Amino acid sequence: MKHKLSITMEQQTILNINDRMRMRDFKNKSQLIEYAVKEFLTRKLQ
Structure with missing residues (x-):
């Protein structure tokens, strides 16, 4: 089950996400951010 999350980011970060x-x-954007967080957590746990 997915839950809604609200975050605040620098404008340049959002532009990078859009690119x-x-x-x-x-x-x-949600799909990209979820992928990026999963990748980050996987690498940090290795």
Whole structure:
């Protein structure tokens, strides 16, 4: 089950997210951010 989360980011970070979203096959920002967080956590736990 997914839950809603609200975050605040620097404008440049959001612009970078928008650019990455267009470069890869992400449907929306939420999908990209969820992927990025999972990748980050996986690498930190190794």
